[in-house]
Amino acid sequence: MKKKFMRTKLAIALMSAVLLASCSSNADPLASEVPAQTVSAGEVETVADNSTATTVSKTASERVTYSEEDLDSSWEDIEHSTITLNGTSAAIEGTGAVVDGNQVTIALPGVYVVSGKLIEGQIIVDLESEGTVKLVLNGAEIHNAEGSAIYSKQAGKTIISLQEGTQNIVSDGDSYASTGEDDPTAAIFSEDDLTINGAGSLTVEGNYNDGISGKDDVMVAGGNITVHAADDGLVGRDMLAIKEATITVEADGDGLKSTNDTDASKGYIVIEGGVFDLKAGNDGIQAETELLISGGEYSIVTGGGSANGAVKAEENGPGARGVQQTAAVETSTAAESESAKGLKAAADITISGGTFTIDSADDSIHSNNSLVIAAGKMSITSGDDGIHADASIAITGGTTDISKSYEGIESMLITISGGETHVVASDDGINVGGGNDQSSVNGRAGENTFSTTGDSGLHLDGGYVTVDSTGDGLDSNGSIYMTGGTVTVNGPTGNNNGALDYDGAFEISGGLLIAAGSAGMAQAPSEQSTQPSILMQYSSTQAAGTIVSVKDSAGKEIATFAPAKEYQTFVVSSPDLKQDGKYTLYSGGTSTGTETNGLYSDGVYQGGSEIVSATPASSVTYLNESGVTTGTTNGGMGGGRRTRG
Structure with a gap:
């Protein structure tokens, strides 16, 4: 996503004036890195034969690395420039940035400390060549009615550091002057890598579309962040990684999201910890490929909660003989394309820690491939399935409490070998599906079709499991194998x-x-x-x-x-x-x-x-x-x- 843009004459003059400075350490004081820190979330691959199922773990260290600059929010002892916002304009002290009316353009790598209020304007990061810009929000309020308030147009990486003890506000209007396919769509928008860190607070009002969005990698390594968004709250196209931040999102679309659907090695989300309060009209956390969570506290409400789930009749009508012969009847008028899941991934989900309270109109946890729960504590109320994966589910530890669901746990292959699992379901409790099971990729009827052949089965190898179901309790269109547990x-x-x-x-x-x-x-x-x-x-x-x-x-x-x-x-x-x-x-x-x-x-x-x-x-x-x-x-x-x- 690296692009060259025409410089304004003013920016060219500025570059010429500070050419020698650009060769000094002040040109990019954030360029050096220390050995990377890696996330601790794990990926687990499920392997099955016709009588048992096991899991093989591999680390996620290749997925996300945090450099020193991603984690460091300090600036006082680093040479920096200051940008003081004065209503409709700004004053610059130092080099590397220029003011043109109500627009502040940062043209050189470096550290820029922003304070004051810009009631109608924009900060643009637009470098001639790749580099890192650290934008320290030190009690700043920025509003732009016609576009992004902070727009990183061209840079190797932009870091937004939230100064401890400060409140910062960034907002846009409900319509943009430029709405082309490649134009910004969020109150904070980055064409390149974006990191947010620090111990301060940030409130983002995404009135047009998204709150915070990056077209490459987005990392959050700190801060108390609140986002209100007309569509999605926090988006990283190639990757979204979060560790030890406090994030509150109210979004009409998805809460947290990664969107790259053209590269199987991207479009993933990795969360190491933090506190999350997510209220989303659609999915709470949605990854286009993998979702890896190793810790944190989560309160997630989607689609208005389980009370707004599709109303379904009992799946097996009178006279049915244990197979799904009749389609469930839904009275929901929601469009089939809508999805209001709590946690969702188009590939795999691995949960190795965290505390979750999920109230979802659709599936609470949904993977289009495999799902592993190795640890953590989950309290789930679902308007559809509590936990669903198209290919396989492995529960090896943790506490999972599904207090409301249509079907509690559902997949082609289910293995429970540890932890505590409690299921309440209005249809089947634990279901190894066959035929048309009425759950779906988008949470609506008639889309998932499970085969009755292959490695389908339910494996109960350990742990403590309770089921309270109106339909079948343990239901397998294949076989059931039990070797241990209660x-x-x-x-x-x-x-x-x-x-x-x-x-x-x-x-x-x-x-x-x-x-x-x-x-x-x-x-x-x-x-x-x-x-x-x-x-x-x-x-x-x-x-x-x-x-x-x-x-x-x-x-x-x-x-x-x-x-x-x-x-x-x-x-x-x-x-x-x-x-x-x-x-x-x-x-x-x-x-x-x-x-x-x-x-x-x-x-x-x-x-x-x-x-x-x-x-x-x-x-x-x-x-x-x-x-x-x-x-x-x-x-x-x-x-x-x-x-x-």
């Missing part, structure tokens, strides 16, 4: 869905699984499992909160659980269940143990009624009040069994 499901009350729903197999070899739900489409794990399971079907619906306890012949509790909703089937699988052991199922009563999401631990169950006793002779045992029974096959859908009342 999973509890409060499944559907309607008979057209099941707490467990899979088309291939459900092989369980470890961990604690509890699933309660309706009877019409109920499934247990597959018989090829190496860890035993029991499916109990009651003759009538049990009231919500009625405890189920399973004990062995010595009185040891295998599991004690109080379903949150009414239920007619109960599935349990535990390493403590053994074939040829004798087990008794109790109902009602109380427990002195500690209750967490319905699961009791470290206590004594007492006062319940003995319902049935059985000795499992195979990996899956089906029970009713009369004892061991047999389940009929699930209608040719493969793998497991569905019970019949």
Whole structure:
């Protein structure tokens, strides 16, 4: 994006006058660099075969480097020029800048300290050759009704440093004099690299289009920045990198954005930390390629919040047999091109730290490829999917709490191996999709089409997972594999869905699984499992909160659980269940143990009624009040069994 521009006669004269100065250290006092600091966010590549899924980490150090000049906001001990704004004009003390009416033009690399108020005018950085300009805002207010208030037209890099203890304001008008394709579109606009640092405050009013926008790399390494924008808040075309800043954005478009869609190696966002309060009409944070977050505190509201999400009917209508046979009905009138996601990337998302509160009209976290959550704390309320990725999702750590969603977690391949994951969904809780799943790249129906072939599957290898769903609890149009962790499901009350729903197999070899739900489409794990399971079907619906306890012949509790909703089937699988052991199922009563999401631990169950006793002779045992029974096959859908009342 390096361009040559015609100089004004005044600028040429100025250049000639200071030619010798340009050869001195004052020509570019910011040119030297120290070894770069690198971000700590990680990229994670998901690799899968037909029975397991693992993650391979690689660092993001090649993505972003912060030089000394990016991080250094000092200027007092550096030779500098001062620009004092005086209403409709300015006074310059020092070299390198000129004033022409209400326009200040910086023509040489160097440090420029700006203070005062320019009620109608512009500061332009327009260098003859590449260099670095540090523009120190030291209590400055700049307004330009007809274009960008600060415009870096030609420079290797422009650094805006916010002097500690100062308030600075930059604003534009709601219409520009020049609106060509290559003309500026933001209150602060840079054709080249742009860095913002310092400990002061900056308020940007982007009344025409964007608040802050750069056509190359944009870095924010400090400051308290508030942006109000008619479209996007903060945009870096090739890259947006942020560390340890406080950023507040109210934007009719996207909050934070990187836009390069022509180069796969660009268009990414890397955030190391900071405090973010983002309210966006469209996406909160949107990367054209990758989004890497390793820390920070985030409050994100998009599209007016989850209350404005598309209204959808239940995906599986009456008589459906565990597959997505009917399209969900949407009553939203929003255009298909609109997107109001919390975090969004067209390629990959990696979250390795941070605290997130996301209230989104659309998906809260959405990747068009893969998504990894390795650490952090997330509180999600979504008008569509809580977490969605087209290719794969891997949750290896952190705490994820999805308190409202249409479908909670959805992808072709989902692996959960650590952390805590809590899901509340009005349709499926955790869904390995097949067919037309009604979620989409833009958050509207009918756009994502998942294949039922390939490496689709749900892998539960560790961690703590709870699901509360109106539709299927754990739903895989492929298979489910469980090797460890604790999973509890409060499944559907309607008979057209099941707490467990899979088309291939459900092989369980470890961990604690509890699933309660309706009877019409109920499934247990597959018989090829190496860890035993029991499916109990009651003759009538049990009231919500009625405890189920399973004990062995010595009185040891295998599991004690109080379903949150009414239920007619109960599935349990535990390493403590053994074939040829004798087990008794109790109902009602109380427990002195500690209750967490319905699961009791470290206590004594007492006062319940003995319902049935059985000795499992195979990996899956089906029970009713009369004892061991047999389940009929699930209608040719493969793998497991569905019970019949």
